[in-house]
Amino acid sequence: MTTIRMQDLRKSFGTYDVIKGVDLEIEPGEFMVFVGPSGCGKSTLLRLIAGLEEITAGTLAFDETIVNSLTPSQRGIAMVFQSYALYPHMTVYDNMAFGLKLAKGSADDVKRRVHKAAEMLQIADYLDRLPKQLSGGQRQRVAIGRAIVRDPKVFLFDEPLSNLDAALRVATRLEIAKLHAKMHDTTMIYVTHDQVEAMTLADRICVLRDGNVEQVGTPLELYEKPQSIFVAGFIGSPK
Numbered sequence: 001m002t003t004i005r006m007q008d009l010r011k012s013f014g015t016y017d018v019i020k021g022v023d024l025e026i027e028p029g030e031f032m033v034f035v036g037p038s039g040c041g042k043s044t045l046l047r048l049i050a051g052l053e054e055i056t057a058g059t060l061a062f063d064e065t066i067v068n069s070l071t072p073s074q075r076g077i078a079m080v081f082q083s084y085a086l087y088p089h090m091t092v093y094d095n096m097a098f099g100l101k102l103a104k105g106s107a108d109d110v111k112r113r114v115h116k117a118a119e120m121l122q123i124a125d126y127l128d129r130l131p132k133q134l135s136g137g138q139r140q141r142v143a144i145g146r147a148i149v150r151d152p153k154v155f156l157f158d159e160p161l162s163n164l165d166a167a168l169r170v171a172t173r174l175e176i177a178k179l180h181a182k183m184h185d186t187t188m189i190y191v192t193h194d195q196v197e198a199m200t201l202a203d204r205i206c207v208l209r210d211g212n213v214e215q216v217g218t219p220l221e222l223y224e225k226p227q228s229i230f231v232a233g234f235i236g237s238p239k
């Protein structure tokens, strides 16, 4: 169970300030969704949490540990992106096992973890297939499975459904909701610009605007009490 604390977190690319002083606490096991318009800094903030971008200023802590200078694997995070970069020449099983083998897991442990994740995601029948023999939705589930087997403390998603067609998007969204219910000890942060995804998946939503936090609250709080027209516009209730 990991609490994530951001204090005056900042990121600049050269003189361009992208994240402008974010203060936010994400609770253990929480499903937090970052929403906001394209270019507002959602992916950058997620990448700062992941350790894929260097923090310009401020602190990021996982529980009591400041993680600013730790690598992604030292932080215990796993991340799923919108483009599921599976290894085309490896089976589903090998794609899922690859990271674990690198981490020198025992053969039995690797097998157990891969099968458990495959059951959870309903891809156990496809373990011998190659990625090209799967649908887009199945491939994205393999990408999620590859992250799950590493038993991350923190699970990050960056618009994982945006390359899927509408029907698959709904099915995979439901799969992610189930995953959150099953992995209730894992803190999850999910980036989207889709209001329905945010409202249905989130325990709390953080609305980002131009590198700042505009409002944080449960879907109902944001819907009923948006603090600005900007938030109302995003969450969909009239103000």
Ligand code: ADP
Pocket (backbone or CB within 6 Å): 013, 016, 018, 036, 037, 038, 039, 040, 041, 042, 043, 044, 045
């Ligand atoms: P979002 O995910 O909300 O669409 P991003 O976090 O990807 O937004 O980007 C926020 C802003 O930061 C954008 O203006 C983008 O062009 C800029 N940006 C992101 N990454 C870099 C980078 N590596 N170098 C320079 N500018 C970047």
Ligand code: MG
Pocket (backbone or CB within 6 Å): 042, 043, 044
């Ligand atoms: Mg983005």
